[in-house]
Amino acid sequence: MAEPTVPVLDVPLAAQRLGQLQQKLAAWNVDVLTCAVSKADEEIMQARNIAFSVHLAGLLISECFFMVTPKTLHVFTGKKKLEYLKPLQDRLGEDSVKLHARNKADGNAENYEKAGEVLEQSKKGVGFVSTRHSGSQGPFLDGFEKLVQKAEARDLGSEVGHLMIVQDDKAMTNSRNAGLFSAYVMQKMVRKTLVTMIQDDERISNAQLAEDLERASLDGRVSSKLNLDGSLDAAMLPIVQSGGRYNIKLNAQSDDKRLRAGVVLINMAYSYNNYCANVARTYLFDPSNEHERTYKRLLEVRDEAIKAVRVGATLGQVYDAAINYLKQEDELLVDHLPRNIGCAIGVELQNKDFVIKSGNDNIIEAGMVLRLNVGFADLEDQGKTFSLLVSDTVLVSPKETTVLTEQAKSDLDSIRFQFAEQDEEAQQEASRRLAQTLGERKSRHENSAVNGDAERADHQAEIRERLEAEVRRRLLNQDDDEGSFGTEKTPIAYTDPTRFPYEKVKSQKIIVDRRHETVILPIHGFATPIHISCIKNVSQTDGEDHSLLRINFNHPGIKNIRPNAENEPEAYLKEITFRSQSAPTLQTAFRLIRDTQKKYKDIELERKRNE
Template identity: 30%
Template sequence: MVFMSKQIHFLCSQKKANLLETVKRSAKEAVGTDIVVHVKAKNDDGTALMDEILQAVRSQSKSDSPIVGYIAKEAPEGKLLETWSEKLNGSSLQLADATNGFSELFAVKDAMELTCVKKAAYLTSSVMKNFVVPKLENIIDEEKKVTHSALMDDTEKAILDPSKVKVKLKVENVDICYPPIFQSGGKFDLRPSASSNDDELYYDSTSVIICAIGSRYNSYCSNVARTFLIDAAKSQSRAYEVLLKAHDSAIAALKPGNKVSTAYQAAVAVVEKEAPELLPNLTKSAGTGIGLEFRESGLGINSKNDRPIKPGMVFNVSLGFQNLQAETNNEKTEKFSLLLADTVIVSEKPQKY
């Protein structure tokens, strides 16, 4: 897709071109924009059509070297996009990174988008409350041997079939944001890219279980993460209490007019006051913006982000302590981590889902 002042150019197959026919009239009526479709034949690499699009860019610009915005950090995937990237880089056009512009555009959600986020969040929280928690309780009570990866598979099925948790959402509208994450036994990774390994769930005394799940509704994301303590040691309970307060403070700071960094600073202030010895173990961010993308990078909740918070923004507030030490000699419980995450919609009073 190439957006111009009065045209939007698409390079695609005939099948997708047929779908675009339905938006031609509405685009013209709504914003006075023409939809121009360049249909690529099955065995065509599309280079000639790309030349047509680049020529259209030049002809509609008053400059001899028009400026074209693109997303710099997004690597092209597939032969067609790789060819387009080569064409663009080899042209006389000036390229400018438009990442921040897109981030600003998508940051504030409209009413329809917020409804999708709320439905995704309702599904996510229902899976955690009505599937994951009872599942873990049953495994522990009956001393079953179940792997993290098996729990991941079962939880994914629950997300993809909302009726399993008594949520009335159409199956075709839901999806996972990432494979559900289960961790225990002293091996913890608090990064969003973490995965469930094939180790068995460990739930002896002073053990810690972390679960993170994310679901989509109509492509809009939500996320939740919880930490479960089994016969917790005093230091574990204390660290969890501090984390909970810090997490709540971060959420409370997500008010219109505040800077995004205010939320992380609020969390840090709690830890500094309640348990300063834990500060080195605090995650370096308290999450990111969330929406069509699971991570809206321009809305990272860290100490340096000075972007103003606006009503309608949505955040995945994710905060944790890494590599803490428990009073035990058991190698599977002596090292532990804690994680909490919730989906938060910014209004005059932040709403947690």
């Protein structure tokens, strides 16, 4: 199996950020800051300790313990991972960067002793970066955790999060590119695709459309057109909502119901070199007067919020600007505005300490990037429920606020589409053709069936009624066919050969296709796609000079999460193990497989609850 390209540390940037971190220790009244990143943390999206690793080292380093003092950075992890950080040590010196390799021979006793000495030398106090993972972090990190608890360390996750959201020049460039890419995808790809599907009455679910949009956006064409050669990825799966079922929160999911005209919400987020941008748009098809009036008001509220984003203002003042405008102009909509309308964004898609809500006194600083998520939830018009949403990513500069996603147009004329008149003409034409067809059938019947009886006439009338009802149902777009998306089917990795990522598999490495819930494994030189439901569990271990990734599959005789597991074969694959000298490669595969498993199980549970 061909070895992938090993990532390279940006040494000047890492040195700069380490220096900023060390300068902040005095302000935080500590002289030691610790951060542990475990394998379990990889399964948790937007964990603060993961963001710390990415901010400082440029990528996620799991099974790692960081210690920062005013003069020295200590890193305890596997030998291969330390090689990635060696250039930083070469630049700053061994006294400034000390790299400690794991040692299973002595149970890491020497490493724990060294860490303990650093903690004991603390005079001001010890701080730590919190993790959202509860319970054991594994034998290696649990040893450090005991030392930190003994030192009575305090949680500095919020302070570290504050430091990370004030972006330097390189981070701001990454955020601009993330915003540019996100806006381009929304304006040039999503808008066109959505209009075509609605106009052609294409039978596709919201969830399938979301997957197709993510796959198409990341196939390389958009990044090539925009001349973006950095690392691009989806910061979350796109969210597509239609048909009267809406959730304007960022944790919403696309459902398996059929895509419907009317009000359609699209919410997307992408990362460029690990820095995120978010954009969401509402698209209105044959909107009512109430839809249009309320949407115009939404844009006004969004604009008021953007005006309030300035250096020196608080996040609470931004929210107050939006809610006060509504109270003056349209008080009935006040209860439909969410309790928060966004947050700071960067390496973390959501910084939960810097939320734009009433009473938040955190001050906006130059270099911050905010996600403004303005919407109205659970509105009603003519007995039908609808919601509206507009999200943009904005960069705060000393003199102005720049909307990084403004290329995705949000004015009413750009998101409103009128098909009603065309539909009415089509309906009249279809009705005329139906009447002509039925008339011809009746004439042929009368000429050929001279001795027809009342029973045959009744039968023909019944057929005519069914045909008329079918045509009316198609013309009025009332053929829900919900069952086609709700029925339980045996999962298939790729239903269409065109969806298979042929270019990616040429590298002969493990590919996790989250869009299709599939893991592609290189087996004897063949790229073998396996649906995520076929995988029972996965584990990853690091040795001194190699890493192992073991995948156990569901097979006859065990409790299987795969539905409709009938006609099990007599021969089957029970497990497979991959070995690589590149630890980060298998760590990434492990994290993506676990994350895809979790999301698949969540979707299956939600589907069963809705049945």
